Amino acid sequence: MNIVILSRNSHLYSTQRLVEEGLHRGHDVEVIDPLKCEIIIEKEQPKIYYKDRYLDYVDAIIPRIGASVTFYGCAVVRQFEMMNVFTTVTSDSIVRSRDKLRSLQRLTKAGVGMPKTVFTNYSRDVEEVINSVGGTPVIIKLLEGTQGLGVVLAETKNAAESVLEAFNGLQARVIVQEYIKEAKGADLRALVVDGQVVGAMKRQGKDGEFRSNLHRGGSAKIVKLSEDELKLAMKASRALKLPVCGVDMLQSERGPLLLEVNSTPGLEGIESATGRNIARAIITFIERNYK
Numbered sequence: 001m002n003i004v005i006l007s008r009n010s011h012l013y014s015t016q017r018l019v020e021e022g023l024h025r026g027h028d029v030e031v032i033d034p035l036k037c038e039i040i041i042e043k044e045q046p047k048i049y050y051k052d053r054y055l056d057y058v059d060a061i062i063p064r065i066g067a068s069v070t071f072y073g074c075a076v077v078r079q080f081e082m083m084n085v086f087t088t089v090t091s092d093s094i095v096r097s098r099d100k101l102r103s104l105q106r107l108t109k110a111g112v113g114m115p116k117t118v119f120t121n122y123s124r125d126v127e128e129v130i131n132s133v134g135g136t137p138v139i140i141k142l143l144e145g146t147q148g149l150g151v152v153l154a155e156t157k158n159a160a161e162s163v164l165e166a167f168n169g170l171q172a173r174v175i176v177q178e179y180i181k182e183a184k185g186a187d188l189r190a191l192v193v194d195g196q197v198v199g200a201m202k203r204q205g206k207d208g209e210f211r212s213n214l215h216r217g218g219s220a221k222i223v224k225l226s227e228d229e230l231k232l233a234m235k236a237s238r239a240l241k242l243p244v245c246g247v248d249m250l251q252s253e254r255g256p257l258l259l260e261v262n263s264t265p266g267l268e269g270i271e272s273a274t275g276r277n278i279a280r281a282i283i284t285f286i287e288r289n290y291k
């Protein structure tokens with residue numbers, strides 16, 4: 001099979017691991033920077049031009065589209081879809097997953113537990129917003145933040161007000177969320193491939209940090225998920241039509257609560273915490289489904 005990994009950087013751990021496992025399984029694997037692809041639109045002849053050639057021989061793609069290049073990256077993925085090339089995640093589901101509000105709205109319908117969340121355009125009274133998620137402390141987060149940046153814990157009404165004011169001044173859209181303190185600065189990341197959980201880790205924020213992101217200095221260890229946690233991860237993957245994804249959850253007194261679903265989950269943290277070969281699971285998923 002000819003597999004293309006759409007990634008801006010062939011030196012990234014996740015990209016390298018996918019190349020390695022693809023080659024190991026006997027495939028031709030190529031890393032292509034989606035930003036260097038030209039999309040050619042013509043009646044019944046969708047094409048992609050890259051460097052000196054047309055990419056008309058590709059059987060499957062693995063999009064590794066960073067948040068900063070969602071628009072162009074997804075246009076390239078969509079073009080491959082028009083050319084009937086198999087993709088591990090579709091352009092529509094990547095776009096959808098980038099917006100936390102949009103994802104959570106969809107997931108409420110799928111019966112997935114989540115922290116109580118309010119979306120506001122700031123025309124409402126801040127006190128009312130805070131009360132509607134159960135009072136302070138509250139979490140305020142950017143709709144399109146990543147790696148824990150743009151997630152703020154506001155302990156008091158005054159703090160919440162200033163933060164909302166600041167984001168509002170920057171014309172940044174945010175959600176206000178109930179703070180799950182029982183989670184104690186930890187969260188769960190379930191790696192889903194082919195709709196099944198193939199590995200899970202618990203991430204703990206460094207001392208005094210409520211955000212458990214590895215990029216913010218958190219540490220990870222392998223964890224065995226409960227039945228409810230497994231179910232939630234698989235439900236979320238199905239509801240957002242992301243057969244390959246990273247599902248983040250918080251452990252609360254009322255069971256697991258979904259935080260977000262990542263369509264380009266990193267492999268380094270999860271492979272080293274669990275010792276599982278996640279990259280190979282992604283390649284064999286393609287083998288089973290690409291026809």
Ligand SMILES: Nc1ncnc2c1ncn2[C@@H]1O[C@H](COP(=O)(O)OP(=O)(O)OP(=O)(O)O)[C@@H](O)[C@H]1O
Nearest residue numbers: 115139145146147148149177178179180187211212
């Ligand atoms: N409602 C909440 N209650 C308690 N802790 C929270 C809450 N929301 C987020 N956190 C903590 O902050 C971290 C970052 O939040 P979130 O995953 O929503 O943001 P992100 O920036 O998109 O992160 P990622 O890099 O995983 O995409 C979470 O992993 C969790 O540890």
Ligand SMILES: [Mg+2]
Nearest residue numbers: 145146147260
């Ligand atoms: Mg995220």
Ligand SMILES: [Mg+2]
Nearest residue numbers: 148248259260
């Ligand atoms: Mg997260």
